[in-house]
Amino acid sequence: xxxxxxxxxxxxxxxxxxxxxxxxxxxxxxxxxxxxxxxxxxxxxxxxxxxxxxxxxxxxxxxxxxxxxxxxxxxxxxxxxxxxxxxxxxxxxxxxxxxxxxxxxxxxxxxxxxxxxxxxxxxxxxxxxxxxxxxxxxxxxxxxxxxxxxxxxxxxxxxxxxxxxxxxxxxxxxxxxxxxxxxxxxxxxxxxxxxxxxxxxxxxxxxxxxxxxxxx
Numbered sequence: 001x002x003x004x005x006x007x008x009x010x011x012x013x014x015x016x017x018x019x020x021x022x023x024x025x026x027x028x029x030x031x032x033x034x035x036x037x038x039x040x041x042x043x044x045x046x047x048x049x050x051x052x053x054x055x056x057x058x059x060x061x062x063x064x065x066x067x068x069x070x071x072x073x074x075x076x077x078x079x080x081x082x083x084x085x086x087x088x089x090x091x092x093x094x095x096x097x098x099x100x101x102x103x104x105x106x107x108x109x110x111x112x113x114x115x116x117x118x119x120x121x122x123x124x125x126x127x128x129x130x131x132x133x134x135x136x137x138x139x140x141x142x143x144x145x146x147x148x149x150x151x152x153x154x155x156x157x158x159x160x161x162x163x164x165x166x167x168x169x170x171x172x173x174x175x176x177x178x179x180x181x182x183x184x185x186x187x188x189x190x191x192x193x194x195x196x197x198x199x200x201x202x203x204x205x206x207x208x209x210x211x212x213x214x215x216x
Contacts, residue, residue, distance in 0.1 A: 018132065018153050018175055019125070023118045025180040029053075032114070032181070034203045035062075040196040042104035050207075051113045056214045059109065071214055072096060072109045079109055086216045105196040106167070114181060120165045121173060127160035151177045164190055179205060 031052040038045045046062035055074030061067065067085040072078075079101055081092040094101055096110040103112075133154035155173040159165065167189060174184040181203055187195045 019118070019122060019130070019155060019157075019173075022175055022180040022182075023122065026115055026118060029205055031207050031209045032203065032205045033207045033209065035201045037199040037201065038103070038105065038196055039198075040105045040194075045104065049112075050209055050213060052209050052214065055110065055113070057109050057112060058214055059112075069216075070101060070109060071216075073214065074110070077110070111166075117182065117185065120168065121155075121157050121171050124159045124163070124165045124168065124171060125157040128163065129158045129160075131156040150183065152183065153177060162190060168195060176203075179203065181205065 031050075033048070033050045036045070036047045036049050038047070043064070045064065048060040048062065050056075050058040050060075055072070057070075057072040059070040061069070065083070069082040069086050071080045073080070077096065079094045079096050079098070081094060081101060082088055083090065083092075096108050102108055133156070153175045155175065156170065157173070158170045159168075163169065168187040169190045170188040170192065172184075172186040172188075173182050175181070176183050181200070183200050183203070185196075185198045185200075187197075189195055
């Protein structure tokens with residue numbers, strides 16, 4: 001133990017860092033699609049979400065604004081919006097920072113992917129605290145957590161003092177141990193009030209997403 005401390009090498013029984021592992025795994029992911037169910041003070045949203053590196057995003061709105069379509073192109077840094085569906089008038093071209101297309105919780109489309117979520121949580125925990133629940137390698141079977149039949153790790157990251165990242169001071173993250181993707185995220189502000197609760201369903205990693213999906 002002393003030698004490990006002096007050399008900076010963690011002892012063999014030190015549990016792995018699940019957030020770092022998830023971030024490293026995400027670097028190998030080229031695309032994904034998922035159905036997002038978001039609830040917050042402004043209401044709720046159901047969205048079919050498609051992401052393809054280096055940052056293409058397609059959002060198909062189920063509820064509210066059924067049929068609305070939004071596509072972000074990282075090359076042009078513009079968002080094409082069809083309020084009433086693709087090929088239906090009008091078609092708008094907007095900046096990703098335009099308040100008209102921010103989510104009800106304030107998220108920008110160009111900052112909406114899982115990679116940005118991971119990075120924000122990584123920054124939040126610097127100097128803060130991290131609690132890991134349901135650690136399947138270091139907990140007894142009775143303490144494991146499961147959700148929809150999947151084994152998960154429940155991480156609670158709290159920023160130091162009055163620190164907040166993207167208005168979030170505490171983030172709860174339920175990681176699927178198989179995919180290393182979040183299946184639920186709850187964010188709280190400095191008053192410990194819930195900003196947003198997000199469920200991610202029907203996830204497909206490295207899905208085949210044709211170019212026409214982002215350029216209809």
